[in-house]
Amino acid sequence: MGKLMNQTLESVQASVQSQKNLFQSGQTKSKAFRIKMLQKLADQIRDNEKEICHALKLDLNKSETEAYVTEIGFLLEEIKFTIKHLDKWMKPEKVKTAKIHIGSKGVRIAEPYGVTLIIAPWNYPFQLQLAPLIGAIAAGNTAILKTSELTPHTSMLLSKLIGYTFDPAYVAVLEGGVATTSFLLDQPFDYIFFTGSVPVGKIVMKAAAKRLIPITLELGGKSPCIVDDTANIELAAKRIAFGKLVNAGQTCIAPDYLFLQKRIRESFLDELKRKITDFYGENPIENKEFTKIINARHFNRLKGYLSDGVILFGGETDEKSLKISPTLIEPSDLSSPVMTDEIFGPIFPIIEYDDIQEAIDFINSRPKPLALYLFTTNENIEKQVTKSISFGGGCINDTLMHIATPYLPFGGIGESGMGAYHGESSFQTFSHFKSILKQTNRFDFNFRYPNAKNGLNIIKKLMK
Secondary structure (H helix, E strand, O other), X not given: OHXXXXXXXXXXXXHHHXXXXXXXXXXXXXXXXXXXXXXXXXXXXXXXXXXXXXXXXXXXXXXXXXXXXXXXXXXXXXXXXXXXXXXXXXXXEEEOOOHHHOOOEEEEEXXXXXXXXXXXXXXXXXXXXXXXXXXXXXXXXXXEEEOOOOOHHHHHHHHHHHHHHOOOOOEEEEOOOHHHHHHHHOOOXXXXXXXXXXXXXXXXXXXXXXXXXXXXXXXXXXXXXXXXXXXXXXXXXXXXXXXXXXXXXXXXXXXXXXXXXXXXXXXXHHHHHHHXXXXXXXXXXXXXOOOOOOXXXXXXXXXXXXXXXXXXXXXXXXXXXXXXXXXXXXXOOOOOHHHHOOOOOOEEEEEEEOOHHHHHXXXXXXXXXXXXXXXXXXXXXXXXXXXXXXXXXXXXXOOOHHHHOOOOOEOOOHHHEXXXXXXXXXXXXXXXXXXXXXXXXXXXXXXXXXXXXXXHHHHHHHHO
């Protein structure tokens, strides 16, 4: 065992060092190289679409449609957007200078950090591994990818595809479990990008702090969804059912619990039940297209939540297939585990409210959520909610879709994460913006020097 651990550590160290050597050569920094690498990545994704869908089916029982929309198509769209705008993002940005710098020029230059580490979770194991890589490549970095051991088929396929596409001194995949991750976190990376749970995020941040490595944390938490009595009930129910149940609820930005205004509670629940049945049939467990829970540990964790209240709909479980039916539950206690833990499954707590301030106060009493969803046609309610609650991002009258536009940064706040990516934000995340002031030699201001007469008075006038 000790010999195997030493071999793992040696391979990790060798991989990091080879990437440091390549980065120092300057090869990754040209625009032409970055675009070529992004195009190669897109080609591999297109050419292996069937294999990607098959791996995701084996690991999570994802349907082909869900696999394409949430993993494959998402990445291809992100790469296309990045290539289109990369020239603009890379150009040095001229900035104004202060009065005391008359004759000078200021510029911000985006430069890559160097060797980056990208750690992916299991719930969207292909997309969440490669979406940050797009930003790392676009910004001119090298990258080591740490795949999730909980999705072995996708991990193996990623290793194969990346190994075929890139020189490992440029982009490499390192498979393995906790030991591999621990070894990686002890290496002198220039940037770390982590997507996963809050507890593991704290471990990653602690390791990064030891070396003062900059970091992005994409975490999770309990994302609320609010529906008031002005909402379009039929459309809201359809969009909420989709957002909650895609990937069987194993989505970091899935609605975690549902606030319903008392006047529309029963009519909305009736419509939500209809939509769930329309999507997945009378017996979702028997539906071959319905995603399974990742493993027995998470299945049993979710099954435990079913005793935290009164089941209003669903509640069926199948240990053999690791499936849990879409379930609506009225919590018996707002401090029970189903209302304090991130659910990450197809279980949906229902809470009613009279006045919107009740929902606002409850949400603000909890850690800041990664996402928030509000269904209303009342603009005053919209303003009240968005101004009163701090959250990573979200939608008005929809769910999940804010993650699908490259024009909006995606990220959390507080316990739900730090930093953002997608589109230009990905480029910015993986770039250090170097500030340069180019001073003129045609003249000089003597008042700034210590032997100047009345220098301080002149400086005070200029800086007021």
